[in-house]
Every structure is written in C-alpha cells, then in structure tokens.
Amino acid sequence: MTRTTPPRPLDVEALFPELAAHRGTTTRLHPRPGSPGVSDSSVGGPLLWPVDEPWPVCTEPHRRGRGRRPADIHRARRVLATAWARDPASGPTEEERRLLTELGREHRVAGIEDTDPLPMIGVAQLYRRDVPDLPAGPDGCDLLQVFWCPFDRHGRTGYGMSLRLLWRRSWEVDEVPATPPLPEVVGYEGYVAEPCVLHPEQVVTYPFAGLLPEELEARIDAWEEALEEEAEAAEAEMDYDEEGEDSGGHGAGHDAGHEAGHETEPPAYQYDLSIPPGWRAGGFASWHLTDPSPMNCLACATPMELLLTISSSEWDGGSHSWMPQEDRDLPGRLRSAAPTKVTVGRWGLLNIFACPADPGHPHRWSIQ
16 A cells, blocks of 8 residues: 655745755655565565675674563564454453563573674665665665664663664575574564565655754744744633633533644644654654754765664654555554654664765764
8 A cells, every 4th residue: 555645734835935945855665564575675574685695793792692582572562463453442351461471571592792793683675666765875786774783782872773784786686595693682672673565655855944044944933933822822712712601610611622622733844844754765864852963974074965764653743744644544543653663762763874975985873
C-alpha cells in the first residue's frame, strides 16, 4: 500500500514568498511491517551482503555479555501486538503477561571479553532506484546499508552510539549468507528493528527556522506568536460561553468542551509546514533539541548535507498533520506511529550527514 502525505494546513510560501528560494525535497520512507527480501529497500530486513565478505563488527571496548536476546524481543512484540489487537481494553492475558516477563529477562553470555568482535545489527538498506532523494554513492554505488552496535557504550562519554554506513554496487553481489551474524544479546531493545517494507514518497520541505535568514525567521516567529494569541483568545471565549450555558457553572460544560476536541493547536512552521517527521532521505535536518551545529566534512571541510534521518516516530505526538491518509483510515489498534520499534536518542531522532564533494568521505551524525 502506498502512503500519501496530506496537503499542508496552509500554503507557507503564500505567507512568506521568500521561502520559495529555500524550497527542497525529501523522501519519506514510510516503513511499515512486512516481509522484505534482500533485493528490497527495507528497515530491519535482510541485507544484500556478499557471502565471502566479513560482516561488520564492533571492537570498541565496552561490556557486551549481558542483555536481551533479539529473538525474545521480536517475540515479545508479537505477543503484545496480538493481545492489543484482540482486546484493546484489557490487553494481555495473565498467561501472556507471564510470557512477556520471561521474554523480558536479561541473559549473560559466558566467556565474552569487552573487546571481542561483536556483530553489528543491520538496520536498513536503501536502493537508489527506490529513493529519489538518496544521493549517489562513491564510485557508482547504488545501495546504502546502515549498521549499528546494539549497545550504548562508545566514545569519550561512554554513552554514545556506534554507527557504520557502507555503500556497494548491488549488481556485484551474487550470493548472500543463509543466516547473517547476530549478537547473542543486545543492550537496548530500541536498536532491534522490526522487518519493514518501504513506501517512498517525495515531498516538499523547507529548512529549519534557525537556519533561515534572520529577518525571515523573525517574521515567522511573529506570525506564530500571533496565531497562538488568537487561539488562546478563542479558547477563552469558548470556555466562557460554555460556562454560561452550563447551569452548574464551571463544570460539565467546561469538560464537555475539552472532550469534544475544541482545543486545536494552530499550525506551526517547525511541526506542520517545514520538516516532516519519520524516516526519510535527503532534505533538511531538524535541530529542535539543540541549536544548529555546523556539520563540515572532517576530510575536506565541505559543508555536509543530510543523507538520512532515522526516527522513532512517523508522526508527532502533538500534531498529526503529517500522518499519511492511508494510516488515518486504519482502525486505531492497527495504526502505529512507531512501526519499526526503533528508538534513538532522547527525543528519538538521528540525522546522518554525507559529504557532497566526495560521498566516500566519513559520515557524521547528530542525535536530536
């Protein structure tokens, strides 16, 4: 099934014509549960990996002998999904709860050292033929593959992630391993993705507000403040009218108004008009957690461009304006904003950057 992003709540270029000069595109990947193959672009699916090529491993020193089994994580998710689909009100049965407790146990791997090679997890692979905004790889490579270590114990702070991106020419791969390597245990279940097929969709996007010209950013800020003031005034007037109609005063009428959904947030540049949430390729990075940080190539100092965004959520909790139309039509129990089950960072978003001068140069990333 395709995924279609609804039209934006308003035409932002009609309000701010200068934005036309900054307009770009990004490809929303729209991962949804499925059974991808090695020849498909996917999240959490099997990778087109040569049988005679060593699998990526993490050798950075950190504890790696205690955690949850990947198979247990997948099974627990299936149990929960079945339970909630069967009975959204009650959820898992007592027997299912006992099973979930067992599947949630951590296990120890005997005899593993802190620097023993640890198989990294294949997170995603993207074929350029499927993703319009995926840039060309080095030396004609057409397939991007993403790996990470399933433990958060890297870098100077001891809490950073370890990420590896590899490009390859897909037509050069003849045979793939029957069973790719997997770590026996993982330190964090959010690094274990559920198999998802992709439904790429190219949409218009605009830069993060803090990277726009100062005068334009100031005008957008003033416009948003005015909308918020109007919304607050309208809500106050509505509450006053409801209190007047309710013979009980400030009580049933006030609650009814809120339950009826009278409170609606006005459209915001950041959350509704510029950068879509979810997994996507190309476009502009969001810097909603930190101030914009220069991302220059460490090899040649060229300003880098957004390659890929890995996100924990396909649409924002505060605004559903980016929810695809096809998902809106699904029953609530079948609609999930987190189909991949991947969780990254404090707010669940990882931006990966590539050098436009030489895509073979090392990538950089930022967690938001």
